Amino acid sequence: MEILRRLGLAALLLSAASAHAAPGIHLVPTGSVEVRTGPQGAWQAVSGPTALQSGQEVSTKDGSSAEISFSDGSKVRLAANTNFNVDKTEASESAFTLARGKLQAAFAGLFSSRIRLRTPTAVCAVRGTVFELSAGEKDTEVTMAEGLLEVKDDKGHEAVVSSEETLKIGQDGMGTPQLLSLTDSRALDAVRPMAVHQEMARDQTRAMMEELRNRELKANESQLGKDVIDAFGRRVRLEEYLLRPADNEFKLVFMSFRNDRFDWGHLIERFKYKIPDDLSQLADVVSGSFLSPTMPKNWLKYFEVYLTNRTDAVKETVTFGDPVLINFSGYGAAVGNRYYPSSMDYVQTLSGPGVPGGSRVQFQLTQDYNVGTGWLSWEQKVINNAGALDTYVHVALDPSNAADVALGATAVYADDKCDSCNGDPINTTIEPVTTVSFPSGRGKADYQVGTTYRDGSTVSSEKILVSNDGKILDFASVDADTFNKEGTYNLELVINSSLFQGRNIDVLLAPEILSQKKNATTSPDALKP
Amino acid sequence: MRAVWACCLCLASMPASAGNWKLLGRVDLMLGQYFFENSAGSLSGFGDADLQLTRSISPETGFFFTGRSVYTGFKQVNELAGGGTLFQQSIDNSLGAKLIRRYEGGYSLKPRVGVRSQLFRETRDEVWGKGLYDFTRYEGGVVWERKTRLGLSIPWTYQFSYDLYYTRYTRFKTLSSQFGSELAAPDPGSRVLDAITHQLGYRSEFDFPGFATGQLVYSLSLVSFLDQKVVSAQGQYLNAQRSDAAQTLSLGLSKRFLDLEALGRVRPVAGAGLTFSNQISNQNHFDTDPSRLKFVRGYYNYWEVRGGPNIGATFLKTMIHARVGYEYAARFYSGRLAQLADGSYTNDKLTQSSQSVFIEAGYPFWRGLELKARGTWSSTSSNTKFEQTYKYNYYDYNYFTGIEWKF
Numbered sequence: 013m014e015i016l017r018r019l020g021l022a023a024l025l026l027s028a029a030s031a032h033a034a035p036g037i038h039l040v041p042t043g044s045v046e047v048r049t050g051p052q053g054a055w056q057a058v059s060g061p062t063a064l065q066s067g068q069e070v071s072t073k074d075g076s077s078a079e080i081s082f083s084d085g086s087k088v089r090l091a092a093n094t095n096f097n098v099d100k101t102e103a104s105e106s107a108f109t110l111a112r113g114k115l116q117a118a119f120a121g122l123f124s125s126r127i128r129l130r131t132p133t134a135v136c137a138v139r140g141t142v143f144e145l146s147a148g149e150k151d152t153e154v155t156m157a158e159g160l161l162e163v164k165d166d167k168g169h170e171a172v173v174s175s176e177e178t179l180k181i182g183q184d185g186m187g188t189p190q191l192l193s194l195t196d197s198r199a200l201d202a203v204r205p206m207a208v209h210q211e212m213a214r215d216q217t218r219a220m221m222e223e224l225r226n227r228e229l230k231a232n233e234s235q236l237g238k239d240v241i242d243a244f245g246r247r248v249r250l251e252e253y254l255l256r257p258a259d260n261e262f263k264l265v266f267m268s269f270r271n272d273r274f275d276w277g278h279l280i281e282r283f284k285y286k287i288p289d290d291l292s293q294l295a296d297v298v299s300g301s302f303l304s305p306t307m308p309k310n311w312l313k314y315f316e317v318y319l320t321n322r323t324d325a326v327k328e329t330v331t332f333g334d335p336v337l338i339n340f341s342g343y344g345a346a347v348g349n350r351y352y353p354s355s356m357d358y359v360q361t362l363s364g365p366g367v368p369g370g371s372r373v374q375f376q377l378t379q380d381y382n383v384g385t386g387w388l389s390w391e392q393k394v395i396n397n398a399g400a401l402d403t404y405v406h407v408a409l410d411p412s413n414a415a416d417v418a419l420g421a422t423a424v425y426a427d428d429k430c431d432s433c434n435g436d437p438i439n440t441t442i443e444p445v446t447t448v449s450f451p452s453g454r455g456k457a458d459y460q461v462g463t464t465y466r467d468g469s470t471v472s473s474e475k476i477l478v479s480n481d482g483k484i485l486d487f488a489s490v491d492a493d494t495f496n497k498e499g500t501y502n503l504e505l506v507i508n509s510s511l512f513q514g515r516n517i518d519v520l521l522a523p524e525i526l527s528q529k530k531n532a533t534t535s536p537d538a539l540k541p
Numbered sequence: 542m543r544a545v546w547a548c549c550l551c552l553a554s555m556p557a558s559a560g561n562w563k564l565l566g567r568v569d570l571m572l573g574q575y576f577f578e579n580s581a582g583s584l585s586g587f588g589d590a591d592l593q594l595t596r597s598i599s600p601e602t603g604f605f606f607t608g609r610s611v612y613t614g615f616k617q618v619n620e621l622a623g624g625g626t627l628f629q630q631s632i633d634n635s636l637g638a639k640l641i642r643r644y645e646g647g648y649s650l651k652p653r654v655g656v657r658s659q660l661f662r663e664t665r666d667e668v669w670g671k672g673l674y675d676f677t678r679y680e681g682g683v684v685w686e687r688k689t690r691l692g693l694s695i696p697w698t699y700q701f702s703y704d705l706y707y708t709r710y711t712r713f714k715t716l717s718s719q720f721g722s723e724l725a726a727p728d729p730g731s732r733v734l735d736a737i738t739h740q741l742g743y744r745s746e747f748d749f750p751g752f753a754t755g756q757l758v759y760s761l762s763l764v765s766f767l768d769q770k771v772v773s774a775q776g777q778y779l780n781a782q783r784s785d786a787a788q789t790l791s792l793g794l795s796k797r798f799l800d801l802e803a804l805g806r807v808r809p810v811a812g813a814g815l816t817f818s819n820q821i822s823n824q825n826h827f828d829t830d831p832s833r834l835k836f837v838r839g840y841y842n843y844w845e846v847r848g849g850p851n852i853g854a855t856f857l858k859t860m861i862h863a864r865v866g867y868e869y870a871a872r873f874y875s876g877r878l879a880q881l882a883d884g885s886y887t888n889d890k891l892t893q894s895s896q897s898v899f900i901e902a903g904y905p906f907w908r909g910l911e912l913k914a915r916g917t918w919s920s921t922s923s924n925t926k927f928e929q930t931y932k933y934n935y936y937d938y939n940y941f942t943g944i945e946w947k948f
Contacts, residue, residue, distance in 0.1 A: 103806050104799070122857055125800030125808070139752055139797075160696075160748050172748045174688075174696035188693055191647050194600040202641045203595045203603025205565055211639060212593065212607070214700070215653065218742055219680070221760050221789060222706045229734050230674055232841070235931040236826065239673070247664040247673060251716045252829035253726050254776035264829055265726045267716040271667070274716070276724055279831060289775060291834035322723070482664075 036083045037064040037101065043076025043092075070096045072113070084122035090115050099130075114146035134181040137162035143173075144198070152181040155198055158206050176200055240520060241482035243458070243504050246270045248520050259286040260313075262294075268519045275321045275519045282314035284334070301335065303350045311335055311353070319505070319519055324364030324512040326471075331357045336381055338388070342410065342417035355380045362471065366513040373401050374471060386410065387422060396442040397466035403427045404442050442466055452476075457485035457501070462508075470510040477501035478520075566592035566948060571913070573615045573941025575629075585614030585630070587941055600643065607637040607655070615939065630662040632669070647688035654681045671712060678708045682740075695747050702742040710734045729778045733769035738762050752797040762787045769824070774836045776827040785841065789818040805858025814868075815848035826877075835886055839876025846871055863902040870895045880927035887924075893933065895921040903945070914942040 039047065039062045046055040049068050064070070064080065072078050072094045080088040080096070090096050094113025100106055106124035110131050119127055121140035129136040131147035134154075141159035145152070154163060155178040164170045167185035176199060177189040192199045200207075233239045242248045248268050255263040261282040268275045287294060287310070301311035315330040333354035340347045356379040363371035376393040385408075392405040406425035409416055416422040431439040445464045451474060452458035462472030477485040478501060485501050507517040571587035589611045597603035611633040637655030644650070656679050661672035682704030691697040710732065717724075718731035740762045747755040764785040770778040795812035819842075826840035851866030877891040897919035905911040916938065923933035 103802060122808075122855075125806070137752075162750055162752075169693060170750050171694050172696055172750055174748055177696070186693075189690060189696075191688065194643060194645055199600040201597035201603060202600055202643050203597040203605055205563070205595075207641070208565060208593050208595055208605055211605075211641070211651070214684075214744065215637075215639075217744075217758060218682070218702060218704055218740065218760065221740060221762060221787075222678070222680075222704075222708075222738055225738070225762065225764065225787065226676070226708060231931075233734075241664055245664060247667060249673065249716060251726075253717060253729070254827060254829050254834065255725070255727060256775065256777075262834075264831060265724050266829075267720065267724070267726075269716050269720075271671070274720055276716075276720065278724070290836075294834065295832060 037098065038062065038081045039064050039070060040079045040081065041072075041076070042078060044073035045076055045078045046071045046073070064098050066098055066101050068098050069111075070094075070098075082120075082123045084120045086117070086119045086121075086123055088115050088117045110145055110147045110152075112147055112149065114144070116142075116144045118142040131181070133165060133183065134186070135164045137164075150183050154179045154181075155192070157198070157200060158204075175206070240502050241478070242270070242502075242518070242520060243452075243476045243478040243482060243484050245482050250520055254291075258282075260284065262287065262291060266519065266521050268521075273321065273518070275319070275517055277317065277319040277519055277521065280314065280316040280318075281312060283310050284313050285310045301332070301353065303340070303352055304335070305348070305350060307337075307351055308335055319507060319517050321512075321515055321517045324366070324509070324515055324517060325362070326507050326509075326517065327359075327361045327363070329357075329359050329361075331355075333381075336383065338381060339386065339412040342412050342414045352381065353379075354383075360471075362509060362511055364512055364515075366511045368399060368511075374465070374469070376401065382408075386412065389425075391425075394442065394444050395465040395467050395469060397440070399467040399469075402442055403429065404444075405430045405433065440466065452484050455486055457487040468510065470508070472508045474506040474508070476504040476506070478504050561596055561598075563595045563597075564592065564948070565595060566590070567909075567945055569913070569943060569945045571941040571943030573939060575615045575937070575939040577937045578935055582615055582629075586612070587614060587943070588612045602640075602642055604638065604640045607635070607639070609633075609635045615941070632660045634658045649684075649686040649688070651684040651686065652682070653684075656680070673712060674710065675712055676708055676710045676734075678706055680704060680706045691747065694750055697745065697747055699745045700743070702740075702744070704738075704740040704742070706736075706738040706740065708734075708736055708738070727776075727778050728770070729772070730766075730768040730770045730782070732767060735767045736764050737767065738764045754795050756791075756793045758789070758791040758793075760789045771823055772825050772827050774825075774827075774838075776829070776834075776836070781823065783822065783824040785820055785822040785824075787818065787820040789816060791816040800857070804856055806856075808855040808857060810853040810855075811850065812853070812866075813848070813850045815846075817844070817846055819844035830884060833884060833886065835878075837876060837878060840874075841877075842875045843872050843877075844875070845873070859904065861902060861904045863900070865900045866898070868897050879923070879925040882926040882928075884927045889924055891923065891925050893921065893923045895919060909947040911945045911947070912943075913945050914940070916940040 039045070039058065041058050041060070041062070045058055047058050047062060047064070047068055047070055048055045049065070055071065070078060070080070070090065072090050072092050074092055076092055078090045080090070088096070091114040094115060095111040096113070096115065097109040097111060099109055101124070103124060105126040105128065107128045107130065110129060119138040119141050121127065121138055127138040129138065129145065131145065131152040132149050134152045136145065136154065139160040139162060141161050142157040143159070143161055144155040144157070154161060154173055156173050156175055158175050161173045162170065163173055163179060163181065163186065165181045165186045169186050171179060171186060171189055173179050173189050176192045178192055179189040180187050238250050240248050240250065248270055250266065250268055252264060252266045255265065257263055261280065264279040266277055281294070283297065287297065297310050298312055300308045311332070311334070313332050316327065318325065318327045333356070335351035336354045337349050338352045340350050358377040359373055360375040361371060361373050374395055378391045380389050382389060387408045387410050389408040390405065391403060393401050394404045396402040406428040407421040408423040408425070409420070410422040411417065413422065429439050429442050431437060432443060444466065447462050449460045449462070450456065450458060451460055457477035458474065460472055460474040462470060464470045477487070479485065502520050504518065504520050569587070569589040572584060573587050574584050575582040589609070591609045593605050593607050595603065595605035613631045615629070635655060635657040637653060639651060639653040642650045656677065658677045660669055660675045661667070662669060663672065667673070682702060684700050684702045686698065686700045688698045713734050714731045715729055715733055717726040717729055721728065740760060743759045745757045749755060764787065766783040769783040771781045771783055773779055791814065793812065793814045795810060798809045798811065801807040801809060822839070822841035824841055826837045828835040828837065847868065847870035849866060849868035851864060853862065853864035855862040871894040872892065874891040878886045879889045879891045880886055897917060899915065899917040901913070901915040903911045903913045918936070918938040920936040921934065925933050928934070
């Protein structure tokens with residue numbers, strides 16, 4: 013501590029870089045101080061600041077002292093009765109000798125590539141150091157304040173001396189460096205700049221482990237798809253859960269949360285029989301439900317997708333009859349008989365405070381297999397101009413008849429009202445108008461399909477493929493199927509309706525949910541070559 | 542947050558040395574920008590005030606207070622590159638206190654306490670104080686240290702440490718815990734990110750002859766999540782809570798070489814680091830994607846190796862110093878499976894590797910003032926190609942430049 017105080021150089025080691033004046037050494041004497049050039053030169057008294065050169069020696073007398081300043085900010089204070097030699101001052105190495113006496117030094121370590129300080133019994137290599145050195149003919153004592161000093165004796169021993177250590181080197185070589193006692197006047201403060209810097213660095217290393225752990229948590233949330241940005245620049249938190257309400261059913265709940273809104277939905281699939289614990293096998297069960305040459309062992313009975321903003325909701329359900337064997341040879345002679353659901357009933361229901369009656373079916377498509385005639389029939393119902401659900405398209409097809417399959421129908425029922433299907437003027441009491449648009453422009457994966465019903469109600473769904481950072485995918489040729497594919501973008505689904513009183517439903521979901529919905533209504537057209 | 546700023550201002554307004562009190566610190570003011578592949582974030586600012594108010598009572602005893610406030614207006618390369626946004630701002634405030642008590646024979650005992658608050662804005666709809674990942678961390682610890690020697694030549698300081706961290710994400714609760722009742726959703730826990738970490742550490746530092754230093758650091762973190770339930774193979778949430786054990790072993794070496802007689806003399810320093818780490822967790826993962834519905838056991842378990850060299854040089858004529866470093870890291874998950882681009886699972890375990898290069902330079906132009914610049918480039922690749930929600934294969938980089946004041 014005394015060394016640091018007297019030299020006032022503790023900060024030197026921390027800010028040595030601030031001193032980079034022209035190279036040089038200057039001596040400032042106090043009292044009787046002499047300088048000579050070479051061992052044979054005559055001693056000359058100096059009384060004021062004096063430049064020192066290589067080969068010069070400094071000698072302080074009784075009651076005198078001297079301070080030597082270096083151009084890099086380093087300082088050496090010579091005590092009384094000290095002989096100090098400047099042996100060499102080159103860029104590659106500077107060397108000094110303490111022939112006898114005592115010095116206190118603070119070296120920034122920048123003056124030369126190597127700075128060596130010799131005594132009769134030791135050689136010290138300076139590493140950016142504040143220390144005290146005393147030398148006699150037979151012994152040397154080094155006491156470190158702050159920093160490191162490499163010391164060699166003439167017996168080949170070498171030791172790095174660190175802060176608050178003292179080392180004696182005698183004629184028999186060096187001993188082991190000893191720590192100063194805390195009661196020694198040379199002991200440093202417990203808290204001092206260098207120590208605080210060290211403590212801060214060590215604490216930060218340990219805290220960094222915890223910091224990395226926290227970063228990892230955040231990254232995992234993203235990797236699991238729980239934290240994304242939507243097409244409108246808002247952060248969306250996503251959560252999905254799997255439930256098994258019964259052994260033949262599973263339910264996926266998916267949630268999308270933004271700062272000012274919460275949208276959620278679910279997907280339900282119910283099967284005829286128990287489904288395996290490993291649900292990854294379910295895709296095969298679903299595909300086996302349709303058009304299988306053999307009777308499926310298990311099949312889909314019910315499918316439901318439900319989306320809501322907590323006020324308004326849209327629900328789409330498909331109910332399946334058990335498979336029956338149908339002659340599909342009209343789709344190709346080799347196709348022959350296939351198992352296919354005896355019925356499929358697809359229903360779209362809107363609900364909310366703006367929906368007449370709180371809830372109503374907006375669209376329905378029923379497909380039946382008439383065992384007696386061997387025909388498939390389709391009946392599509394939509395909201396008409398009176399706001400009631402009414403039959404719009406009603407046709408039948410003999411799937412074993414290739415000509416009918418090519419034509420698309422075998423018979424049209426009397427209650428069919430699709431006049432435009434026959435080339436007649438549109439039936440304005442019932443035929444809905446469907447429009448396709450690209451809200452973000454043609455080159456973007458932002459695809460909107462809107463339907464206007466004859467009572468003035470509208471329903472539209474906008475599908476957007478959006479990257480993690482909220483950018484809409486550039487896409488040259490977008491169509492409805494683009495959004496059913498698994499890919500590297502998130503799917504944002506926005507449902508609008510005139511019945512939602514200005515609100516909408518806006519969820520991010522796995523594209524596979526739409527894909528499953530499509531698969532759940534696989535039609536015989538899949539048999540076409 | 543106001544209290545933290547008030548303390549920082551209070552510290553900053555004190556003279557650098559008042560009685561036996563000393564004020565140390567530095568202030569950085571920078572400008573920087575973040576790039577993710579071909580996309581660029583906007584040019585933004587960075588400010589860092591790091592202060593220590595110290596008081597030494599005697600060679601045996603002393604203490605110091607720390608205060609730090611960091612504002613980052615641009616994204617750092619190591620911050621959620623694959624899953625986040627170009628836009629990110631953060632404010633990181635911390636306060637701490639540490640007591641140093643030294644005993645004869647080189648022994649020291651160093652208890653500390655601290656608190657840290659980190660606020661994020663990562664999207665346009667987030668406002669300060671309402672970031673999803675804002676957290677407050679309360680921490681305390683104690684270090685037992687011995688300063689001794691390894692043989693005659695080498696000073697050796699070793700430490701045993703224990704640190705306790707309690708991290709609370711102020712706004713992060715599962716959606717299920719907030720809205721689950723109306724959805725009939727299961728209960729995965731509410732504050733699933735909150736955790737208590739018990740960290741045991743060992744550290745050794747050596748000063749070798751020949752201007753070389755070395756260090757060895759070992760750390761074992763036992764992490765108890767307070768409300769994150771373990772998911773089962775059926776997608777159900779069990780009563781057991783998630784707990785992780787993570788350990789790290791790091792080795793570091795640096796050596797100063799003789800000055801080069803070029804450009805007015807150049808002082809080179811070379812270093813290298815090598816780190817091994819692993820994590821074991823009892824948590825699993827259930828992929829609820831409708832086409833996969835896959836259970837992945839030991840989803841968070843991995844081991845990792847990381848290391849690389851760095852070279853620094855100080856140009857002694859101008860005191861300009863520069864450093865360039867390279868790091869390679871590879872992580873091997875023992876349970877997590879690699880996925881194809883369409884999301885389907887392969888039988889291979891997920892591996893990730895990354896490379897990064899940094900270059901930094903400083904020029905101390907007047908007293909404690911220094912001009913600084915730093916740039917970092919990193920590239921990450923993986924055997925998983927499924928990037929619907931997170932990018933595993935990308936490159937990103939950033940730079941910042943400004944001024945630092947040390948006192």
